[in-house]
Amino acid sequence: MASPTATESSTKRTFTVRAEAATGDRIRLSVYDMLIGLVYTPRTFFYRETLDGEALRASLSRTLRHFPMVSGRMKRDPDGRLSVLCDDSGVRFIETSASVPMPDHGPHHTAKKGINRYLSHVNPLQLVDHDTPLFTVKLTHMKGGGSVLGFTMNHAVADGSAYMRFLESWSREHRGLGYTGPGHDRGVIDALAEPVARDARPDSPHFTVTRRGMKSVFVGRILLGSIAKTTTMVITRFTAAELATMKDAAMADLAGTGQWISTNDALTGHLWKVLGALRARPDTSEERLGLLADFRAFAGGAVPEDYWGNTVTNTRPAMSAAELRSRPLGEVAMAVRSGYAANTEQKIRQETAFLRAEYEAGRLKRILPTMTLDKFENTIVINNWSKLPFYSLDFGQGTPFWYDVPALPTPWTVLIAPTPADAAGGRDVHMAVPRALVRTLQEKPWTDRFHQYADSGEISPLTFGAARAER
Secondary structure (H helix, E strand, O other): OEEEEEEEEOOEEEEEEOOOOOOOOEEEOOHHHHHHOOOEEEEEEEEOOOOOHHHHHHHHHHHHOOOOOOOOEEEEOOOOOEEEEOOOOOEEEEEEEEEEEOOOOEOOEOOOOOHHHHOOOOOHHHOOOOOOOOEEEEEEEEEOOOEEEEEEEEOOOOOHHHHHHHHHHHHHHHOOOOOOOOEOOOHHHHHHHHHHHHHOOOOOOOEEEOOOOHHHHHHHHHHHHHHOOOEEEEEEEEOHHHHHHHHHHHHHHOOOOOOOOOHHHHHHHHHHHHHHHHHOOOOOOEEEEEEEEEHHHHOOOOOOOOEOOOOEEEEOOEEEHHHHHHOOHHHHHHHHHHHHHOOOHHHHHHHHHHHHHHHHOOOHHHEEEHHHHHHHOOEEEEEEOOOOOHHHOOOOOOOOOEEEOOOOOOOOEEEEEEOOHHHOOOEEEEEEEEHHHHHHHOOHHHHHHHOOOOOHHHOOOOEEOOOOOOO
């Protein structure tokens, strides 16, 4: 159960929430877990009504019994590999009050500036073999009513989909509803490589083994860019009606071909075309789209649906800048769809075998996704979260009216999120772009280009958020 560990002020209390049911298991991380690194991923949810902190801690304690890794601690094994010791050391839970009322957040007024006030951060450099929580909660009660829930989770434990599965399970536990417990056996990931291990490729089209020291140089470039505020966030909302018109236009381009694309394919293709035009690279330049995907759907049933960890892969469809500008939306959307379809079972198995071989050779720490390296050059990365249950997290006082994340430090990264109940069926798009392009994007023609499929009275403006996440 929750037990207070410190009292920092009259309005700020810190608790350690435990399941009171330590398994003692030591779960070794998979190659996909270790590939991510030890960074934490933050998420914030804004509620109109005030949440009950004591009840939240009680339901969290019960949920942790099914997710023992979340309340465990990161350890280094004798062979150098990392594991999570499920010793129930606990989750940090801070409850505090703000002196200001709840802002009217939304796509026209994001929470990115000052968002860190709603989060409880930890130092990832003091994670392994320290008493450092893998998950933190900060509950902030706003003046006059309403609460903000801020979470951070170590990415080596769970990817975005698994992260939300934990939060959704907690929400259901809080309301007395049933849910399926997760599977933690990382052996299913290692087993993916077995059928192809003997013929494993020495390289991968989607991962780069950097030269010694080059990964640190790349990370340094990101940090320096963040400090220099070279990237800014642009947020805009696409309504359900606008997306329907966009998909109809894309399908009209494909008439007579027998091909089909989804709404998300159409939106992704549209964003690729518009951002490609914004980059204004020479006609012969290669333009790539980095598509992140959950590989459980492509692994031929080899990875159980309840597996809880990191299961993200990527593909990179490409065409020349001239083609991207000139081809109709339907054809670009089909390139997107084909890019996702390239995630075959064979591809996932070969990729896992490659990563395992690099781990055994001691080079896994030097690997980066090629699309990440190329974000400064020819790649726009799309992370589509539109099917994640951001706006279903009900902790007894209704669902959130807004969800937000800190500004992203690297350019040409796009997050596609769902919309809340009052705008159901739409998409909120968060885009990190070079700050030097802000003046250009403030011009009306660019708003019109992003929203060329909207009725004139329903065009959502481009909102400019924080230049970077505050430190």
